[in-house]
Amino acid sequence: MSVHIHDYPGVPLKDxxxxxGRVLTTEWHVxxxxxxxTGAALSKFFRGLKEGKIYGRWCPGCDRVxxxxxxxxxxxxxxxxRWVEVGDTGRVNTFSVSYxxxxxxxxxxxxxxxxxxxxxxSPGMGIMHxxxxxxxxxxxxLGRVKVGMPVQAVWKPPAERQGAIxxxxxxxPRPGGEE
Amino acid sequence: MGYQNRVAxxxxxxxxxxxxxxxxxxxxxxxxxxxxxxxxxxRPRDVEAVVMATAPDVFDGVHMKxxxxxxxxxxxxxxxxxxxxxxxxxxxxxxxxWYHVASGHFxxxxxxxxxxxxxxxxxxxxxxxxxxDQFLERPLGxxxxxxxxxxxxxxxxxxxxxxETIALVSAKNKKNGLDHPCAQDGIPGDYxxxxxxxSEVMVWPVTRLMVSPVTDAAAAMVMVSERVxxxxxxxxxxxxxxxxxxxxxxxxxxxxxxxxxxxxxxRMAYDMAGITDPxxxxxxxxxxxxxxxxxxxxxxxxxxxxxxxxxxxxxxGVTQRNGELPxxxxxxLLGVGNPIAAAGxxxxxxxxxxxxxxxxxxxxxxxxxTGLAQAWGDLMQxxxxxxxxx
Numbered sequence: 001m002s003v004h005i006h007d008y009p010g011v012p013l014k015d016x017x018x019x020x021g022r023v024l025t026t027e028w029h030v031x032x033x034x035x036x037x038t039g040a041a042l043s044k045f046f047r048g049l050k051e052g053k054i055y056g057r058w059c060p061g062c063d064r065v066x067x068x069x070x071x072x073x074x075x076x077x078x079x080x081x082r083w084v085e086v087g088d089t090g091r092v093n094t095f096s097v098s099y100x101x102x103x104x105x106x107x108x109x110x111x112x113x114x115x116x117x118x119x120x121x122s123p124g125m126g127i128m129h130x131x132x133x134x135x136x137x138x139x140x141x142l143g144r145v146k147v148g149m150p151v152q153a154v155w156k157p158p159a160e161r162q163g164a165i166x167x168x169x170x171x172x173p174r175p176g177g178e179e
Numbered sequence: 180m181g182y183q184n185r186v187a188x189x190x191x192x193x194x195x196x197x198x199x200x201x202x203x204x205x206x207x208x209x210x211x212x213x214x215x216x217x218x219x220x221x222r223p224r225d226v227e228a229v230v231m232a233t234a235p236d237v238f239d240g241v242h243m244k245x246x247x248x249x250x251x252x253x254x255x256x257x258x259x260x261x262x263x264x265x266x267x268x269x270x271x272x273x274x275x276x277w278y279h280v281a282s283g284h285f286x287x288x289x290x291x292x293x294x295x296x297x298x299x300x301x302x303x304x305x306x307x308x309x310x311x312d313q314f315l316e317r318p319l320g321x322x323x324x325x326x327x328x329x330x331x332x333x334x335x336x337x338x339x340x341x342x343e344t345i346a347l348v349s350a351k352n353k354k355n356g357l358d359h360p361c362a363q364d365g366i367p368g369d370y371x372x373x374x375x376x377x378s379e380v381m382v383w384p385v386t387r388l389m390v391s392p393v394t395d396a397a398a399a400m401v402m403v404s405e406r407v408x409x410x411x412x413x414x415x416x417x418x419x420x421x422x423x424x425x426x427x428x429x430x431x432x433x434x435x436x437x438x439x440x441x442x443x444x445x446r447m448a449y450d451m452a453g454i455t456d457p458x459x460x461x462x463x464x465x466x467x468x469x470x471x472x473x474x475x476x477x478x479x480x481x482x483x484x485x486x487x488x489x490x491x492x493x494x495x496g497v498t499q500r501n502g503e504l505p506x507x508x509x510x511x512l513l514g515v516g517n518p519i520a521a522a523g524x525x526x527x528x529x530x531x532x533x534x535x536x537x538x539x540x541x542x543x544x545x546x547x548x549t550g551l552a553q554a555w556g557d558l559m560q561x562x563x564x565x566x567x568x569x
Contacts, residue, residue: 002191002218002537008361009210010195010202010396023201028240034313042314066432068315074427094336094435096328097383102320104304113325113382115333115431126431128316128329138383147336166318 041069044083046163052155056121058082064122086120088153089174093117093126097141109136116151116171132170150174183283186276187408187415188567190219190401191528196363196516199297200395204239205251207397208293211521212253215289215399220411226401227285229254231261232272232292232520237306238299252291252399265310266469266556267423268292269398269523270563273552274421276402277565281418286404293397294518303393310558324390326559328382330435331472335384337436338487340475342384346375347493348471349388352507355500356514358540361525363394363516375471389471391517398524400531416534419549420454420566422447430559441480441555444562449482452566454549457482461566462547463533464504465526467554468511474498477553478506480562501544508533508543523554527565534569 017023038046041057045068048055057069061076065084073080095114101107112134115126132154134144151171161167192214194200194207202210208231216223229252236244245261252259262268262275269292276290296303304322311321334340349370356367370388379387408415424443427433445457454460461483468474475489483504484492492498498506509515509529512522530550532538549568555561 002532002535003539004537005192005214005218008193008195009214010197010200010207010361012195012197012364013199013201017201030240036313038314046314068429070429074429093431094329094333096325096332096385097380098322098325098328099379100304100322100324100381102305102308102317102322104302104322110383111320113319113321113329115329115435124432124434128319128321128431130319138380142383147332164318165315 041071045069049165049167050161050163052158054086054088054118056084056086056125058084065120065125067118067121067125067127084120086118090116090118090151092131092145092147092149092151094147095131095145097138110138110141112141112145114171129168130170131172133172144173182281184281185405186280186402186418187405188400188418188531189403189408189412189415190215190221191531192218192399193361193525193528194396195361196394196396196518198363198393198395200295204248204293204295207295207395208248208251208291211397211399212251212289212291215401219401221287221401223253225287226253226257226289228258228279228288230272230275230279230288230290231259232263232268232524233261234263234268234294234519235306237309238296238303240298248293253289264557264561264563266467266519267523267554267561267563268520268556269525270527270552270554270565271423272520272524273400273402273527273565274423274563276400277418277421280402280404286407288402290400290402290524291397292520292524294521295395296393296518297395324382324385326430327470328385330559331384331470333435334472334476338490340490342376343372344490344494345472345475346372346389348468348474349375349513351493351499352468352511352514354514355508355541356510359510359515361515362510363392366392366516367510367514385470391469391512394516394518396516396518396521398521398528400524400528414535416531416567416569418565419568420448420450420452422451422564424562425557426560428558428560435559437486438476438480438555438562440560441477441553441562442482444564445481448564448566452568454566458484461504461549461551462545463508463530463543463550464506465509465511465529465552466506467523467526468507468513469517471513473555474506474511477555481551481553481564500541503545505543505545508538508541526552526554530567534567
């Protein structure tokens, strides 16, 4: 603020202002429903997940194998031309340890979001997913998980797969993987 | 880049930052806009066009929110436009105001930025969910903190930066915020690094005191052509450069340790301002700090230091108010509050007040002629930069 301004407008409310009825409120509860078609690239990708396979897409312009796959290359701005099956193994690019759920409520047991670079995709081509089998406390997880660590997908049983990103339950440390 | 008019900032206004304001969004806009006009010595009828910046409609549950807010922003029977680039909107609004005037189309433009985040219950984080990829990310339970935490950890890993060093940003900005008359209750404070690192772990490595709060507020600024500026003020602050740049929304496909899009936005602004050595030529900086590490990340993107060097400058006290390169002397989002679009415009306003020497207790020690405000947003992908000078 400027030293020439002495009056700052705005009245902060406390919960009790609303509780005591000093301030009136009006509520609206929205229930919106959507169904999105997965599109050309992700349809193939999700069908692949159902079969336990991960597909990327190759661009002849920049020679990248891209995951998640897309029908066009945003760098070269031309169509991608070929499906490439990549591995369900890879390395941790970065990770975090989350005690906060999607709606800002808290969870007692943390989840471990990570960016995983898949083997067979071009370098730097990560996907966001979760790590699992790495402990239940912050100390355990930080002791166990390292950037660069080799991991492998842990899949849902085939009968339970739905053609969704959650067909991979999580990525777990890869036994015998070189650090 | 060619343009018709030089553009000056001649007044700014700001409401108090609050967790929950009694005022509606329209009322907040009105208060900030009126203050900015009063500060500039102008009347509503002098305003030829109005620019509005505000976040997604879903935060407020008011669709076409720009139209809803128009009357409060003085947009009635005037050319009125809303711009939105996520968290980058507040600084982008100043850019939007700049090109309205620079184009020669208008001489006097009112820029208003508003956010009323408290209406969304139980927490606007849930409304944020709609910004993530509905196929690949939402089914995993993603929230905003995840993405920041992933980026912060990548930055820490690449440059071997301890969490304690990053906590110094919170300590500095929260302390600076103590001198800001609009700071949100409970947000500024005198905190030790131990308290910051030891506060509630939200999404490691982000703790509660390393993240900015939910806030209601509005900010406003008046931007005019040289012709009008010379008539109404002896202390115009000139827009020297503007820049903005967008990266890919495939955020997991690029290395999060460095914000290249901020660099490109900065280069665009520096080119326009004729700045060839930003480390020597920029005197005061309001870098975008919704999370503690972001200030450091952005200093590097703004080419104010080498990659990985920002933590060292912070540690040496260079970025304190009395340092050689003060960063976030206002207190920033960590020390004042984070009403998204209004927070960005608050940063531009702070540089305006610093360059005028009107910042009072927040005034930086070194003489200042050139300052920079920057914001970041969209899906980890947009940089917006404004360079002001006297």
